[in-house]
Amino acid sequence: MxxxxxxxxxxxxxxxxxxxxxxxxxxxxxxxxxxxxxxxxxxxxxxxxxxxxxxxGKSREWDAEIIEDIYDVGNTSGISVRLHSGSGEDRTDVLEFNPDYGYVAQAVxxxxxxxxxxxxxxxxxxxxxxxxxxxxxxxxxxxxxxxxxxxxxxxxxxxxxxxxxxxxxxREPQRKLLQVTLTGLDHGPDAFAYRSSAGGNHSLFNLDSENGEIFVGPFLHKDAGATWSFIVFAKPDGAWVPTIDEVDDAVSARAAILDIFTRYFPHDAPVIERLAVIESDPVSWLTGAVxxxxxxxxxxxxxxxxxxxxxxxxxxxxxxxxxxxxxxxxxxxxxxxxxxxxxxxxxxxxxxxxxxxxxxxxxxxxxxxxxxYLGDPDYATHLELSFPAAAVDTNVASALFGLLSEPNPLLTLTSREDVLGFITAVSGEPADDVLGRFEPAGRFGSAADRVAS
Ligand SMILES: Cc1cc2nc3c(=O)[nH]c(=O)nc-3n(C[C@H](O)[C@H](O)[C@H](O)COP(=O)(O)OP(=O)(O)OC[C@H]3O[C@@H](n4cnc5c(N)ncnc54)[C@H](O)[C@@H]3O)c2cc1C
CATH class of the missing domain: 3.50.50.60 (FAD/NAD(P)-binding domain)
Incomplete structure (x- = not known):
């Protein structure tokens, strides 16, 4: 006192x-x-x-109790999700969806x-x-x-x-991480337009069933302003780890990102190639694990x-x-x-x-x-049902990403029946009908298609 x-x-x-x-x-x-x-x-x-x-979304309401929102760059309204599986000749584009979140996400x-x-x-x-x-x-x-x-x-x-x-x-990290912020592409409607008509209003989330995930999102950098933030979540036994291990500065972080996109997400690689490091911020990157x-x-x-x-x-x-x-x-x-x-x-x-x-x-x-989201075996059923349902019904996709804003409903979904009930409630039709309409994506749209057309 x-x-x-x-x-x-x-x-x-x-x-x-x-x-x-x-x-x-x-x-x-x-x-x-x-x-x-x-x-x-x-x-x-x-x-x-x-x-x-x-x-x-929701956490911003608590944040506003500490300080009012003073940022108008880095706000997004949804996410473009793509799941790939297999490797080499067997690699397939499994599913994609592009929901609006139903809330605003802010990356500052x-x-x-x-x-x-x-x-x-x-x-x-x-x-x-x-x-x-x-x-x-x-x-x-x-x-x-x-x-x-x-x-x-x-x-x-x-x-x-x-x-x-x-x-x-x-007892140990579930992913090896690489984070870097890159510049050279604004947040307008043309950004990643082949993925979503929302352009720079949506982030990207690429999943590779064997190697991990990559998040790419519009970002407000402290000096460079409108930029793009990347996070690679590499599975510890996957093929991306050696690439991350090579990173020791911003230039090698960008090179690692481009390498992973070129080899695993070629649809997006032509856009990633246009992005550059932020010269004024040599510490715009990190590697590690939690x-x-x-x-x-x-x-x-x-x-x-x-x-x-x-x-x-x-x-x-x-x-x-x-x-x-x-x-x-x-x-x-x-x-x-x-x-x-x-x-x-x-x-x-x-x-x-x-x-x-x-x-x-x-x-x-x-x-x-x-x-x-780590794909823990305890949630295998949730993932096996909700991702195909999300690809068919955008309300399910929104609800899946609604959990990032308000995760508590997940605690009520403990059985297969609960998950099916959730899909039924959110989609407004029987879960079996939703899941029955799922078909593998075949081939995703690509930045190269767009450049060619
Ligand atoms: C790659 C990555 C992506 C992420 N993305 C998201 C996301 O999208 N959304 C989200 O909600 N969260 C995200 N997070 C998590 C988020 O970044 C952290 O939860 C948050 O920044 C933690 O803040 P903190 O203040 O607790 O810790 P820190 O940021 O680690 O701050 C600790 C501070 O304490 C100081 N310190 C340490 N020891 C001492 C000492 N002995 N004496 C005095 N000072 C000391 C340090 O220098 C530092 O300044 C992400 C994390 C990572 C790694």
Whole structure:
């Protein structure tokens, strides 16, 4: 508590979670200090973005509780999905669909989002202390604040929070990741027009049953503006991993993307070839992997002070279903709201109860929808039924991608009958009739066809 009677909050780590919490708590009347291992310039210009951070629909409502929407580039209304299977002569174009989401998805450079939050926090007189926080310093911070939040991402101080084995499904990464942002194509109607009449209003999602997935989406880069963000999700035993392993700068990241498109998605390759690296941003790329992990989000420091984890420190998911940043913002917005309304101390019981509410509200569903999109064997039936149905009925396709915005309905689909019932309800006709109309795509439309015509 400060001399003026304001309750104090220490936030450690200035990524999306930390800057959102710092701004949210400051605006709610708390006295906030944000601790970061990097200064403001380094956070914005010297590190890659932690991820693409697409906010799919509903999470934007929570985000608006922290800061109003100040971005008008990077907004999309749907997605063009294509599934391929087999290799060599047996490779086939299996199915495609192009649903409107029914919501707006927004892809803004996480470094820009975090910097805008940090700037506003500083304008309000928020304190920003630069220096790596170790366990002793954390103990001091926790001892001198009413509430201390740890937002140091997947590494950092996360080891203070034990892994919750009952909520953690994997012991190792499920995908090897490559992320890069490229420039040279605007977001207008001609972008990928052979895929969808929506052009730059739709993202692309290419699935290869053996090797993984690629997401391509309109993106607001912090300096270059309207650009395209790529994420390769390579299956650990698939053929794309050696290509990703070669990447060590933006130029080789672009080369790896072009190589994978040329060999596996030739329909799109002529467009990808036109894209270039962003010269002003040598760290516009990253490679890595996430071990999906849920932690006990409340812990105590050496001196016995309570600390709580937010963002990736609490729940880290593979990015294939775009849940991490969304989950973070929902956790932070709800925590600010609850803390503002709470009169007592922020003890372990209160913090644990709040994390439990977050787990039930969103965390668990975020984990499960990620397992669905990873193709976890527990969801084999869901995928076997819903993808062909989506190819036949656009309402099913929208509902499938509606789960990225609101994943909770997935928790109610536990059996084959549930999934068939879902398809029936969404399509308005018996699921068997929908599935009976499915036919393999044959051959997808291609950028080369378009150039030729
Ligand atoms: C390839 C990829 C694509 C993604 N796409 C999406 C998507 O489309 N949608 C979505 O919702 N999510 C997505 N995500 C997830 C999203 O990026 C993360 O969930 C989110 O950025 C996590 O933010 P954070 O603040 O918790 O962690 P971080 O961004 O890792 O921030 C942690 C901060 O703490 C600092 N720090 C670390 N240790 C210390 C210390 N000891 N002392 C002080 N500071 C410290 C770090 O320097 C860093 O600034 C994606 C992730 C990846 C990898």
């Amino acid at each position: 400060t001399d003026e009677g304001r309750r104090s909050v220490g936030v450690v780590g200035a990524g999306l979670a930390g800057t959102s919490a710092a701004l949210g708590f400051a605006e709610a009347g708390f006295d906030v200090t944000l601790y970061s291992d990097k200064d403001r310039e380094s956070l914005r210009d010297k590190v890659p973005p932690t991820g693409v951070g697409v906010l799919f 450079d996480l470094r820009l989002r975090a910097d805008d939050r940090l700037g506003r926090f500083l304008d309000q007189g928020g304190r920003f202390e630069v220096g790596s926080v170790d366990v002793d310093r954390l103990d001091e911070i926790a001892g001198s604040h009413d509430l201390t939040l740890v937002a140091t991402g997947k590494g950092g101080l996360s080891a203070l929070f034990p892994v919750d084995g009952s909520r953690t499904h994997y 071990t999906p992990t849920v932690r006990h989000a409340v812990s105590t420091t050496r001196g016995g002070h309570v600390v709580a984890a937010i963002g990736d420190t609490a729940i880290a998911v593979d990015p294939v279903a775009g849940q991490g940043a969304q989950n973070t913002l929902i956790q932070v917005a709800e925590l600010v709201r609850a803390a503002k309304a709470h009169d007592g101390a922020f003890g372990a019981d209160w913090l644990e109860a709040e994390f439990e509410k977050h787990w039930q509200r969103r965390g668990r569903a975020a984990v499960e929808v990620t397992r669905l």
